[in-house]
Amino acid sequence: GDSVTQMEGPVTLSEEAFLTINCTYTATGYPSLFWYVQYPGEGLQLLLKATKADDKGSNKGFEATYRKETTSFHLEKGSVQVSDSAVYFCALRGDTGRRALTFGSGTRLQVQP
Amino acid sequence: GAGVSQSPSNKVTEKGKDVELRCDPISGHTALYWYRQSLGQGLEFLIYFQGNSAPDKSGLPSDRFSAERTGGSVSTLTIQRTQQEDSAVYLCASSLRAGRDTEAFFGQGTRLTVV
Numbered sequence: 001g002d003s004v005t006q007m008e009g010p011v012t013l014s015e016e017a018f019l020t021i022n023c024t025y026t027a028t029g030y031p032s033l034f035w036y037v038q039y040p041g042e043g044l045q046l047l048l049k050a051t052k053a054d055d056k057g058s059n060k061g062f063e064a065t066y067r068k069e070t071t072s073f074h075l076e077k078g079s080v081q082v083s084d085s086a087v088y089f090c091a092l093r094g095d096t097g098r099r100a101l102t103f104g105s106g107t108r109l110q111v112q113p
Numbered sequence: 114g115a116g117v118s119q120s121p122s123n124k125v126t127e128k129g130k131d132v133e134l135r136c137d138p139i140s141g142h143t144a145l146y147w148y149r150q151s152l153g154q155g156l157e158f159l160i161y162f163q164g165n166s167a168p169d170k171s172g173l174p175s176d177r178f179s180a181e182r183t184g185g186s187v188s189t190l191t192i193q194r195t196q197q198e199d200s201a202v203y204l205c206a207s208s209l210r211a212g213r214d215t216e217a218f219f220g221q222g223t224r225l226t227v228v
Contacts, residue, residue, distance in 0.1 A: 044206075
């Protein structure tokens with residue numbers, strides 16, 4: 001079945017540091033890939049998505065590129081802020097079988113001033 | 114409504130009691146999902162409804178768990194004879210349709226504590 005693997009956290013960075021959160025997936029067919037973010041005390045919200053190979057999703061300075069050859073969708077940001085502190089979830093929805101999102105275990109990011 | 118609404122936001126129950134959790138999806142959304150988020154864990158899929166199709170119940174952890182969606186809108190997740198391991202945040206999400214690129218919108222969740 002479909003699965004998503006994320007790097008374990010927590011990730012602790014200083015403000016303005018470069019961020020990478022690794023995400024790899026296993027799925028049949030051609031899934032769509034998503035990053036969701038959960039800020040403290042808030043619900044999950046979509047950060048960005050990509051629906052086909054080589055697509056780049058971007059939002060709020062975050063980017064992720066759909067790499068089918070490496071089955072990856074790594075999240076990057078060039079300069080993190082304290083306000084980016086949150087839990088980040090990589091997810092996929094396949095084009096066959098189950099149509100619900102399959103999530104990774106989440107990566108907690110803590111940005112220090 | 115403006116977003117996915119879940120109630121109650123918090124529920125404390127005694128072991129062995131039954132609980133019902135409610136989800137009001139965004140109006141017009143045909144797909145509805147339930148997930149469970151345990152402390153420090155990722156999101157565990159429970160059940161998925163799409164329109165009038167038979168629900169995908171493949172994620173329900175035991176027969177103590179059931180869910181229904183009435184009139185294609187409101188959904189209720191029922192846990193019978195609750196156990197301490199059922200303690201978690203139960204999240205509901207909805208999406209406009211079931212397409213693979215469709216965004217899912219999440220509610221704030223119901224925090225269930227079984228004592």
